[in-house]
Amino acid sequence: MPENCWVLTIQPWFQFMDRPQRRRFLHQSAGLACALPALVPTLAYSEESNSGTGPKAEHPHGIVGQANGQTMALVNFSSNLQFDQIPKAVIDRAKDTLADTLASAIFGSTLPWSQIIASYCQDIGKLGKSQVLGLQNVRYEPSSAALANGAFTHAFELDNLTKPNSGSHPGATVFIPLLALAQARGCTGKELLTAFVAGTEVMIRIGLSTMHSQEEHGFHAPGTTGPFGSAAGCARLMGLDENLTANAMGLAASCAGGLLEFAMAGNGAMVKRLHMGRAAQAGILSSSLAQKGFTGPHSALEGRFGFLNVFCPEHDFVRLTSNLGSEWLTLTTMHKRYACHITAHTPVESAQALKTDFGFKGEDIEELTIECNERSMRANNIPAPKDILLGQYSIPFCVALSMYRNPVDPRSFNDSALLDERIMKLCANTVMKLIPPPDNRSDMTSVVHIKLKNGQELTKRSSAFLGTPERPLDKNALREKFLLLSVSDSPSDSKSIEKRKNKMNHWFDRIQNLENENNLHWIDA
DSSP states (O other): OOTTOOOOOOOGGGGGSOHHHHHHHHHHHHHHHHHHHHHHHHHHHHHHHHHTOOOOSBOTTSEESOOSSHHHHHHHHHHHOOGGGSOHHHHHHHHHHHHHHHHHHHHHTTSHHHHHHHHHHHHHOOEEEEEOTTSTTOEEOHHHHHHHHHHHHTTTSOSOEESSOOSOOHIIIIIHHHHHHHHHHTOOHHHHHHHHHHHHHHHHHHHHHTTTHHHHTTBOHHHHHHHHHHHHHHHHHHTOOHHHHHHHHHHHHTTOOOBOHHHHHSSOTHHHHHHHHHHHHHHHHHHHHHHTTOOOOTTTTTSTTSHHHHHOSSEETHHHHTTTTTSOGGGGEEOOSSSSOGGGHHHHHHHHHHHHHHTOOGGGEEEEEEEEOHHHHHHSOOSSOSSHHHHHHOHHHHHHHHTTSOTTSGGGSSHHHHTOHHHHHHHHHOEEEEOOTTGGGSSSOEEEEEEETTSOEEEEEESOOTTSTTSOOOHHHHHHHHHHHHSOOOTTOHHHHHHHHHHHHHHHHHHTTGGGOSOSTTOOO
C-alpha cells in the first residue's frame, strides 16, 4: 500500500445509525482522511522543533535555520533599547524618515480615497489628542488617527521603504502609530525616536526573514510585517516589559494580512492604502490590549503555526536575530522621489537620464523595452491601467509618463495622464522582459532600452536610484520633497502659501533636533 494512503475502518455499529447520523459520520471521516497526511508531518515537525534538532542550515522546503525563541529575542531587544545605545547615523536616518512620512501623509490626505478614510474615522473615532495629518483641528484617539494617517501616508506611493527590500514601510507602519500615541501620552521626541528605531529594527528583520515568499503566496508584504513593527514600537513607547511586549507581538501576528488581488484584478487598488492604515492601527490595538492583560503567543514568529510557517512557504529564521543590536537595519530605509511603485524607480530614473543626456522627446521613441526582475514581471507589468492607482503600480505606465511629464512632481500622476493618448500608447507598446540571472531575483536592478525613430539605440542599467542607502538624498533634497508635498501649489492665495511654507520649513528644522523636543503637540495639521 502506498505510504500516503490512509484506510478508515467503518465500525460495526455504523449499521445501527440513522441516515443523518451516517451522513455526519462519513463527512467527519472524510475530513479526517484528508487531514491525516498533513497532520503527521506537522507532528513530526513539532517534535523536531521542540527537541532542538529541527531543520538544519538548509531545509529542502526553503527554510533556513531553526525555531529557537526568536520572538522573545526581538522582544528583549526592543523593550530594553535606550536612546544612548543608538548610533547618531541611525538617529539621523530616523529623523529623515519622520520628515518624509509627515510630508507624504499631508499630501495623501488631499486625495479622494483618503477623504473616504477620514470620513469613516470621523464617524467612529472619539475626540482626542492625536492629530489627523493634513486636516485642521481634527484630533482623535490614537487608534483612529493611526488608521487615517497610515492610509494617508501610503495614499500616493510616496512613502519610504527599505533596500534590501524587506516588504517594510517604516514611516507608514511604525512612525505613524507612534506619533498618535506620543501626542496622546505627552511623550518626548527622544522617546519617540527610541521607539521608532526599536520597532523598525524588529520589523525589517521580520521582513527579511520572509524571503518575500508571502507575496508569492498572494499577501501584500507591508500588511503582514507592519503590525509587528507597530506593536514593538508602541510597546516600547508605552514602557511595557518583556512579558507584555511579547503578548503584544503575539496579538499583532493575528492582525497580519492584506492581499495582492488588486494587482491581478485590475481594480480595487484603494485597498492597498488601507493595508498601511490597518497595520499602523494594529500596533496600538495590540499593545493597548497587552497593557490591560490580554495575552498572545510568545512564539508568534517562529512557532509551528506562527507567522513565518503560516504565511511564508520559504523563510529564514536566522535573519530574525542576526547581528541584532550591532547591525542597524534602520539605515537601510530609502526615500522615494517619484509617486510610483518602488519597482518603477530605477527604470524611470534611467529613462529620465537617457532623455536628458541625449536630448530626445517622448515623440521620438520608436521602441521601449524594460528588463526587470521576477517580482516586477509578476505584479507590475500592467500595460493598460484602468485608474491612476493601478497606473502608479504599472512600470510601463510610469516610464511612459516620465517621457512626457515631470515624474518628481506627484501632481503629474493624475487622471488626465490616463487620457493622454501619447502616454497610453507608449505604455501599451512597452515590452517587459525578465532580466537574466542572477538579477532576476534582485531587489530593483533594471535595464532600459530605448530605440529612437532615427535609428539610435540607447541603453541604461541601474540597481539604485537617488534616495537609496547607497545614494541618499541630502538635506536640501529632503527639504525640497518635504515642501513640495506639504505646501499647496495653488496660485490663488500667495500669502497663505508663503505662510504655510514658512510653517513647514519650521517643522523640518524642528525635526532635525527632535530629541530635544518635550512633546509632539506642535505637529498640528
